[in-house]
Amino acid sequence: MAFDYDQYIRGGKLPHIWCPGCTYGIVFKSLLRAVDTLKLNRDDIALVSGIGCASRLPGYVDFNTLHTTHGRALGFATGIKMAKPDKHVLVVSGDGDATAIGGNHFIHACRRNIDITVLVFNNFIYGMTGGQYSPTTPSGHLATTMPYGNIDPSFNIPELAKGAGASFVARGTAYHAAGLDKLIIEAMQHKGLSVVEIMNACPTTHGRRNKFKSPTDMLLWMKDTFIPAVAFDKLPPEKTVGKLPMGVLYKKEGLPEYCETYYGLVARLKQKEGRA
Amino acid sequence: MGKIKLLQGNEACAEGAVYAGCTFFAGYPITPSTEVAEFMAKRLPLIGGAFMQMEDEIAAMAAVIGGSLAGSKALTATSGPGFSLKQENMGFAMLTEVPCVIVNVMRGGPSTGVPTGPGQSDIMQCKWGTHGDHPAICLTPAYVQEIFSETVRAFNLSEKYRTPVTIAFDEIVGHMRERIEIPDSGVLPVVNRTKPTCPPSEYLPYDDSKGDIPPMANFFEGYRYHVTGLNHGTDGFPVNASPRIHTDELRLIRKVEGNKADIVKFEETQLEDAEVAIFAYGVSGRSAKTAVEAARKEGIKAGLFRPLTIWPFPEEQVAAISSRVKAIIVPELSLGQIIFEVDRCAKGRCKVEGIYRVDGDPINPAQILAKLKEVK
Ligand SMILES: Cc1ncc(C[n+]2csc(CCOP(=O)(O)OP(=O)(O)O)c2C)c(N)n1
Ligand code: SF4
Numbered sequence: 001m002a003f004d005y006d007q008y009i010r011g012g013k014l015p016h017i018w019c020p021g022c023t024y025g026i027v028f029k030s031l032l033r034a035v036d037t038l039k040l041n042r043d044d045i046a047l048v049s050g051i052g053c054a055s056r057l058p059g060y061v062d063f064n065t066l067h068t069t070h071g072r073a074l075g076f077a078t079g080i081k082m083a084k085p086d087k088h089v090l091v092v093s094g095d096g097d098a099t100a101i102g103g104n105h106f107i108h109a110c111r112r113n114i115d116i117t118v119l120v121f122n123n124f125i126y127g128m129t130g131g132q133y134s135p136t137t138p139s140g141h142l143a144t145t146m147p148y149g150n151i152d153p154s155f156n157i158p159e160l161a162k163g164a165g166a167s168f169v170a171r172g173t174a175y176h177a178a179g180l181d182k183l184i185i186e187a188m189q190h191k192g193l194s195v196v197e198i199m200n201a202c203p204t205t206h207g208r209r210n211k212f213k214s215p216t217d218m219l220l221w222m223k224d225t226f227i228p229a230v231a232f233d234k235l236p237p238e239k240t241v242g243k244l245p246m247g248v249l250y251k252k253e254g255l256p257e258y259c260e261t262y263y264g265l266v267a268r269l270k271q272k273e274g275r276a
Numbered sequence: 277m278g279k280i281k282l283l284q285g286n287e288a289c290a291e292g293a294v295y296a297g298c299t300f301f302a303g304y305p306i307t308p309s310t311e312v313a314e315f316m317a318k319r320l321p322l323i324g325g326a327f328m329q330m331e332d333e334i335a336a337m338a339a340v341i342g343g344s345l346a347g348s349k350a351l352t353a354t355s356g357p358g359f360s361l362k363q364e365n366m367g368f369a370m371l372t373e374v375p376c377v378i379v380n381v382m383r384g385g386p387s388t389g390v391p392t393g394p395g396q397s398d399i400m401q402c403k404w405g406t407h408g409d410h411p412a413i414c415l416t417p418a419y420v421q422e423i424f425s426e427t428v429r430a431f432n433l434s435e436k437y438r439t440p441v442t443i444a445f446d447e448i449v450g451h452m453r454e455r456i457e458i459p460d461s462g463v464l465p466v467v468n469r470t471k472p473t474c475p476p477s478e479y480l481p482y483d484d485s486k487g488d489i490p491p492m493a494n495f496f497e498g499y500r501y502h503v504t505g506l507n508h509g510t511d512g513f514p515v516n517a518s519p520r521i522h523t524d525e526l527r528l529i530r531k532v533e534g535n536k537a538d539i540v541k542f543e544e545t546q547l548e549d550a551e552v553a554i555f556a557y558g559v560s561g562r563s564a565k566t567a568v569e570a571a572r573k574e575g576i577k578a579g580l581f582r583p584l585t586i587w588p589f590p591e592e593q594v595a596a597i598s599s600r601v602k603a604i605i606v607p608e609l610s611l612g613q614i615i616f617e618v619d620r621c622a623k624g625r626c627k628v629e630g631i632y633r634v635d636g637d638p639i640n641p642a643q644i645l646a647k648l649k650e651v652k
Binding site: 010013042043044046048051058059062063064065066067068069072074075076077078079080081082083084087104105108262265266269270273 | 299300302321322324326328330331332334335336337338339340341342343344345346347348350364365368495496497498500501502503504505506513514
């Protein structure tokens with residue numbers, strides 16, 4: 001039987017704002033399938049976002065949803081998680097939202113290893129504001145604020161997350177949607193800060209300026225570029241040129257999770273008080 | 277009889293927060309507000325609450341809103357530059373109607389200015405700091421005891437009106453130690469947000485059909501709803517170019533301006549027969565009180581109006597005073613900010629004259645007395 005998305009969608013809120021050819025819808029559905037697989041109670045989920053096309057996602061889904069200020073989703077999410085550590089907190093963010101204006105919050109959430117799942121929708125560009133370059137825009141690509149080609153070096157989001165202390169780091173793509181479900185499930189099951197970078201196509205403000213003739217070309221580029229990490233690691237260096245690994249890139253279990261550590265301290269203090 | 281303590285203003289603020297039921301603090305250290313955070317760091321874990329030192333003030337303000345949405349009473353404390361950083365998210369809390377309390381222990385100067393000196397030059401920022409049209413409630417206690425009770429009141433107003441509330445006091449009262457009484461619990465009223473009673477399927481988080489302050493559901497209590505910083509309809513979802521935006525903005529402002537009788541609080545000293553009035557808050561209000569006593573001894577009919585709520589501004593009260601006195605003197609630790617409000621309300625009915633100081637020292641009673649003599 002086909003998957004029933006309606007049970008999760010706020011029907012009255014459609015149509016969504018995303019452009020034809022945008023892959024955000026694909027990822028949206030993947031997220032819903034993942035939540036369904038995990039059989040989570042919707043009342044126990046908070047889905048938080050910042051500002052951007054990706055960040056509009058929470059409006060369409062029937063959880064506790066919070067659409068905040070640009071870049072600050074992780075701050076809000078951290079507050080929610082600390083106040084209610086037994087609930088599931090998810091963040092969806094664009095590459096600009098997460099790593100430019102929200103870069104500081106991103107690295108510190110990783111450092112704390114607080115149990116939040118962060119999905120970074122990387123479309124290499126600022127979609128909502130019309131195609132300005134972002135910290136992930138590839139070198140040489142055209143953007144409205146890089147009319148002669150991007151000269152800014154770019155972030156590797158998984159490396160950034162890992163370096164900052166995230167205990168689960170993965171990368172998926174909108175093209176490899178079935179695999180993406182699995183990554184989101186694994187990320188949500190992981191105790192600690194999990195980051196999933198999800199490669200997305202923005203045909204409207206990125207693709208058409210950068211020699212992708214159609215949205216399909218962008219998906220085909222994903223198909224050709226991303227290789228499962230296990231296979232990628234076995235390839236000789238010359239074969240990895242222009243390719244990128246996907247899947248779970250880094251995972252470390254058993255590291256202290258922030259809320260557990262904090263409320264562990266609270267419990268110890270209470271016990272001490274009881275003894276005194 | 278409650279507990280008698282010798283406390284610093286900043287500590288009294290934290291005590292007041294705990295008294296009011298605050299169980300969530302997120303902040304970033306900045307002089308002269310840091311003791312509020314330090315006190316909460318010690319206290320909150322003992323009562324099962326959450327304390328977080330975030331990476332900056334922006335994140336702290338965000339976390340406070342998140343904590344409040346998840347059902348906690350939440351506090352943050354900061355000073356000048358940190359207060360500026362909080363503004364965008366303070367606007368978010370206003371539009372989304374999430375209760376929370378922001379303490380601004382005011383220091384001097386723009387930029388890093390005078391971190392260890394007092395200032396009153398954020399007073400306009402307390403009202404106009406964020407963007408767009410919005411309501412603002414700001415309380416200005418001047419004594420350690422008052423910082424305690426006004427912090428309780430700040431939480432109460434915040435919960436009652438579903439809006440962020442700012443408490444602004446200056447470095448001097450923040451760091452001053454005074455003997456205070458912390459009342460037993462139950463003595464001061466503690467207000468909690470009104471929760472919805474309808475079934476979740478019927479819940480509209482911004483339904484104004486039954487009044488200007490819609491009941492607020494916390495996250496995870498079965499009322500799944502959407503919160504957005506975009507202008508929204510009664511169901512919480514964005515609306516664009518709709519008459520709703522206009523009426524809803526008016527409602528937000530009416531929540532505060534329409535309830536001034538409940539929100540505006542002030543203290544009057546010897547104003548009944550005064551010929552010259554002083555309008556002063558915070559540490560300047562303390563100096564002014566001494567100046568009034570000294571002036572009366574010299575036969576000058578001086579009186580003091582000391583606002584404990586500066587936003588919404590006590591317009592009616594200032595207007596009434598202005599029609600009875602020859603002059604209103606406004607001492608403030610800035611080069612003149614709140615004087616414009618006093619002037620606006622006085623509407624030319626009396627002289628309005630300022631005493632300004634921005635060198636990191638307070639305005640002393642002698643300075644005010646000299647001015648009283650000059651204008652009497
Ligand atoms: C403080 C602030 N600065 C700038 C903006 C304008 N703005 C809105 S969305 C956006 C970029 C969004 O890009 P990204 O996060 O990559 O998400 P996308 O739209 O591509 O999904 C910007 C700069 C804003 N809303 N707030
Ligand atoms: S602008 Fe780009 S990212 Fe935004 S909805 Fe359109 S295609 Fe998607």
